[in-house]
Amino acid sequence: RLGHYILQGRRVDLFGVRDLPRATRLISARDVPDFASWRCTESTAWRTHPRGQAVEVAIELSGKTKVCLVSDAAPYRAGGSFLSGGPHDEEESLCTRSTLYMSLAAAKAEARRQRLAPPPKAVRASPRADGADWACHIPRDGVVLSPDVEIMxxxxxxxxxxxSQPVVLAAVVSVGMPNGNAQAADAPEDRPTSPEEYRRGLPR
Known part of the structure; x- marks a missing residue:
């Protein structure tokens, strides 16, 4: 882990690389206090911005305020196809552009330590072709919190x-997306069985 890169003979440091894996958190809905019990010391300001890709908007706004980017993520494969060289969707592109994958790899290790498991019905409906157990790194009712991700x-x-200089985001929050493709080789079919079930899961 060099923690820097060389651009046109100049060293550019990535200051958050060493701390990012240790600071990564798996957060479930049950771990978050009820909203009614929150005590906010500052008021919430809602801002609008022109349309654009989420990452580009986050980069643009990061110089003006603290920015948290929400990323739709593959819950059964950290970084999606980032390491295998598959198609680049949002998560794969973000891993290529930033230090995010180091955090997702840490989340994968922590999920293994916690024995985080996918929904039983998803496992029964979609067994792995090689007979091994499915492993997920994003809680079914939660997210992976990756603080101080640097986009370089x-x-x-x-x-x-x-x-020439990395852009630091306050955090990236990775949210697992349900899979509705029964033929997918890298994830079980875990899409809710009805629109009502899907909507019930959204507030969590």
Missing amino acids: RGGVAAGYRFG
Whole structure:
């Protein structure tokens, strides 16, 4: 873990790399206090911005305020196809551009330690082809919290070019997306069986 990269002969440091895995958290709905019990010392300000890709908007706003980016993520494969070289959707692109994957890898290890398991009905409905057990790293009712993620590369349109200075996000929150494809090889079919069941899960 070098914690830096060299761009045109100049060293650019990534200051959060060493602490990111240790600071990563798996957070479930049951771990969060009821909203009514919260005590806020500051009022909430809602801001609007022009349309754009979430990462680009986050980068633009990060110089003005603290930004938390919500990322739709693959709960059974940390980073999606980032390591295997598959198609780049949002999560894969974000892992390529930033230090996020180090956090997701830490979440995977922590989930294994906690013996985090997918829903039993999903496992029964979609056994793995190799007979092994499914393993997930994002709680069914929660998220992975990755604080101080540094973005140091441009997007795919820019050829993932390294930037002159990393942009630090306050956090990336990875939310697991349900899978409705029974033929998927890397995830069980865990989509809710009805729209009502899906909506019940949203507040969590």
